[in-house]
Amino acid sequence: MAEKILEVENLCTQFKTERGLLKAIDGVSFEVYRGEMLGIVGESGCGKSVTSQSVLRLYNEKNLAVYSGQVRLEDQNLFELSQKEMQKIRGARISMVFQDALSSLNPVFTVGNQIMEALMIHQNISKKEARDKAVEMLRLVGIPDPEGRFYQYPFELSGGMRQRVMIAVALACGPEILIADEPTTALDVTIQAQIMDLIVEMNRKLNMGVMLITHDLAVVAETCHRVLVMYLGQIVEEGLVEDIFDRPLHPYTKGLMASIPRLDSQKGEKLHQIKGTVPVLGKIPEGCRFAPRCPYAGAECRTKTPELKKINESQKVRCHLADTLSAPCA
Amino acid sequence: MKKIYLKIAVLSMAATMALTGCGGNSASSPESPAASAQAGDPAGGTYKETLHIAVTQQSPSLDLHKNSTLIARQMCDGTVWEKLVTLNANAEAVPELCENYEFSDDSKTLSFKLRTGVKFHDGSEMTADDVVASMNRWIEGFSSAGSMVGDARFEKVDDTTVRIVGNAPLILLPAMIAGSAQPAAITTAAACANEDDNGFMKDYIGTGPYKFLEWKQDQYVKLERFDDYVSYGTEGEAMDGWAGYKGAPTKYLEYDIVPDQATGTAGIEAGQYDCIFGVSDDDYPRLEANGELTTARSQSGSIALIFNHKEGIAAEQYFRTAVNTAIDCDEILTAYAGGGYELGSCYMDAGQPFWNTDAGSEHYNQKDPEKAKQILADNGYAGQPFRILVANLNGMDKMAIAMKSELEAIGIPVELNVVDWATLIDYRKDPSVFDMYITSFAEVPVPSLKLYFGANYPGWSDDPKLAELFGKMTGAVTLEEAKASWEELQAYSWEYLPIICPGHYMGMFAWDKDLEGVNMYSGGPKFYNAGIKE
Amino acid sequence: MREGAIPIGLSYVSDGPDEMEQLRKSLEKEQRRIQIRRFTKNRGSVFGLAVVTVMVMLAVLAPLICRYDPLALDTVNRLKGSSAEHWFGTDSMGRDVFARVLYGARISLTVGFLVGITTGFLGVLIGLYATTNKVADNILMRICDGLKAIPSTLLAITLMTVLGADIKNVIISLVVVSVPGMARLARGQAMVVKEQTYIESMKCLGAGKTRILWKHIAPNIISPVIVQVTFVFASSIITEAALSFLGAGVPAPAPSWGNILNEGKGVIYTAWWLVLYPGAFTALTVLGLNLLGDGIRDFIDPMSN
């Protein structure tokens, strides 16, 4: 196995709200290895975005979020750093690509300017060097006529182009880890594929760890090495892509897999659905969090909180019934 | 019978007036303004260069011939312009730019012997031609004068004499020249001819102790001492009314236009102004108690509640009588002016003691709602609404509010129409829209200038007996005769009720206690002898 | 608010249409509950609502609360300060200021309310129909631009002088002054809604013009209009007071806050209570309405702030 570059241990993020502290993620632990692509999947609101932004401490710690646990970047606990030191990590060693490039790129600065800015903050280089490097980055992410595009504003570019620009901004300083938070959700299907290809290509070229946050299981299946499945602020299952897709252990993962439309399914056959909806964060059920929606849930599931147990070399699951359900299901 | 007014006569009268405390002025400050109206003495010390006088409004024009705005007179009458005659403390016309004047025996011919050596502000000397041009322009611009003299005009007799020959006795004309709302200011013949598109004088050239310097719209009017001024009286002697010596101790008079009363009051307390006009009754006691200030108040005019005699319910005599019987003038005037009024049934104000009479006072301020109800019932009053038209200017609408409450108590439903002043001037022309409107009349020197006796004046008092008595007064050959007719007229007027005169309003002023020599005779302070010694 | 908003959404894997409907309803209910809580949690808007309610109560109950007729003169007791008989003192005609302020609330609130409602209605009417016809739109909007280009206080004073002093005319003047802004807002919103697909689909279904305007577009532009109405309500109270302060508002003897202030202006140095109380009531009410308006806006559209 490759070198471990990021280690998240027992990460909890709580939000200060009108109703007091609200635990958005609760005890998340995982690692990212150099050169790997780690997929994080789950329904909206499961905490995958919060996890990724907590890693970079992007939430305002004064009046919004309370973090606990550890995020270690090569033996350095990010939660112990000052804001100033944190600024040196962001964009330089860990970068992030957001979902909506239109709103995430500053509308009043040219794209070139925004790439240059990242470079000039972190690297002690002249304006001209920064400019050349920025153009280089634009070329690298596959933007035709990078010199011309350099002076354009985000709104003048197409959706796919903007996403490429954002990736260029993120990669400008050659980070060790790229967090891509639903990078393709806002794009057309054809563009989605191009962007995913770009991310995979960059992952290989630059040998960095990529955390890909998405709810698109197909994308995960095609691109990722390992997968985390999150439900209500916790990791419910972790494993290699093959494990998760072929032998899901957690009933929730099973539900997710079953709900992927398949070419071989009968016409008119109803897609599988997971009954019920994700509960509101404030109303987390006792016992197993998935129990109310779980078709297999027994008495123990409703009272006792399950632990994330290691099942085999690569797979972990958070379910009391993991052993009994290990047989592949429908 | 010849009446010749001479300088000597004036002086002796002035002495008497000074002893008796000067008739019309009622000054409440310990330092009576009349007593302090000692002529200022520029040679006897240095004076503060500029007096800042806060006034509440500005006039559309300073052309006194054609414009009847009080503030224009307050600033310029006697200060910038002088007249052939002016008023003494008894409101009699006494010489100013003439040596003397005389009537023929039938009082139809009035001639003036002019003073010589009088200089205009443009440096020229006053001639008979200037006087004739000025007087005739005045007659044409002032329809009250026009209606008195008919088509008669002034003419030059010789270089120092002018005269007018009327079709009727002109016994009231000198007082009108001296002190009407549009006084007969003497200017040059050239200035008379130089008019703007609307017929107003363009150049302000007079013979007074101050010359017009600058007028900044809505900011100030500035006057400067006229060094070639030749005064009529003798230096050092007390003034008598507006007559007598003018010393101009202060170099500049600056009338600052401060529309907001409260602002003006605050300004004098902060020492920003040397004198303010238009103090409200509510501020007056405070300013009076202020050791830094001198305050003065005097009757400045009378209120007129004018009935519509042409149409509607007020055209009925019984109704007017009922209203007059019911109302409580004290309450109405308190509502309007707080303590800033004086009761009195005489239509003329305290500044004209000659014309003072209590004829008809038994009908005044009866406060008898029961009797009024009876009058209404006896005459079959059917509850027609009584429409009062009033302007929100200076709180005049408060009088209407008080009347409304009084009249509704005797069963007369009152409809108020509160408008701005310019609207009132327009609406009052239409007899179908009101039964009464409220206005006020600044002091006039003679009762013939009380416009509401005229059948054409809005209110339309078209009564044969009233007209007859008015004619008798204006046609009188002597002042005594005129006075007698006036008493008769006022007595009848309180029965017929062309208007109700509930009383007199006070002009209230305050100035720096070091400011001496303010002339408080009639119509507000004059500063031609005023100054602050340094 | 936005930073704290935690995404709560529908799962992409979900139940059948019936359950969807149920789910939507329960979510809406939850949404409403959150809105109400958001409104009540916001101390400002609760305070605003309380102030406005108290003012309305005082105005409505004025005859029961006041011992004096606001119009009854008592010139002997003019300009007296606060006392057991006259809580807020008396004015220059001896009238009870407490009674005048409370009855003044009736007039000021009525003026403000009617101006707000009328402006809202006319604004929506003009705004909606402006979207139906290019020529009408151009003409209406040019007129609105023209009216907006004239300073509102000056326009209102001039209108009042033309129409004559009367409460009805105060309302008309203020409506004329505030409608252009409202019409522009409504038109802008309607233009956006009109372009949306569901309106297109309504058209395809053959719905009549009037029906589309009032049944489908109007409800969708009403939220910002309601918010704007509360602000017009507040600003009308101020403008009415300013008009009366300049002597061109609600005519005497009827009390409105503005004309009590106008009277008080002249005697501020001796009878400060004539300025203080109506002034405080005016400021407080306007404050309440502004807070309420903010609250309503957050309630309707949590993203706006």
Place this chain on the structure above:
Amino acid sequence: MSKFIAKRILSVVPVLLVVSIVIFSLVHLVPGDPAAAMLGDLATEQDIAALRTRMGLDQPLARQYFIWVGNLLRGDFGVSVVNNETVASMIISHIKPTISLAIYSLCIAACIAVPLGMIAAKNKGSAADHAVTAVSLAGISLPSFLLGLFLMLLFGVKLRLFPVSGYKGLEEGLGAHLKSLTLPAIALGFMNAALMMRMTRASMLEVLGSDYIKMARAKGVREFSLMAKHALKNTLVTLITVFGQSIIQALSGAAVVESMFAIPGLGQLMVNSIGRRDYYVIQTIVLLIAVFNVLVNMVVDILYGCVDPRVRVN
């Protein structure tokens, strides 16, 4: 850009047409006329009627309108009823105090409001934020005439720090000039300041909550640069709008404050002119303000383009 400006200037024409018709009809519908005002309180009807004819006020309204517009186009604004002064010179002499007052009040407003609004947004929920919010709410709810009365009483009479009234021109020295305008400028500017504070805070909050600020933070931009570069430039659009509105407000809303503090500015001239039915003055001032209004909006739009590239293209 020049095409854009030309188009905007052309769009002024219908606005001015509407304004001129509205104000002309209103002014002439008002009862009373300048003739009566010119002759004073005790003038007789005959004298007034004669003057009215002389002034052409007995002509049909439409004719009077076209005469007026014709004269306007020739640059002749007419003559005031006061002292026969031309409207142009009257406006010139009255516009200086108004401009001074407007600039002064805007400076006070902007210098206080913008930084405070930004601080409040940056520290949302803090005591400073609550204070700013409270002050701005108070400002929005406090009519300028009430504030003016209060200031006059406190600073003019009780403390004697500032003159209560009386305008001092710039020629009497900058110090005296500013001193005479301080209270009115505060009275006039407070509401604008409140509005600016509110808008600055709101739009700053919106910007700070936006994705591109998060993105900027994620790429390691320092907090100061985040506020001063990324956030401010995006807030400028709102600030420019509020500022434009405030300029118009300060110029057109000065009527009450000017008459209260006896400042001989356009607002006071306007109110006085309504009182004396000075038709030409009223009409010209309203037209002038309308033109100014449109011009300010145009400048605001042009500045938008400078600040926000998205507007430039549309």
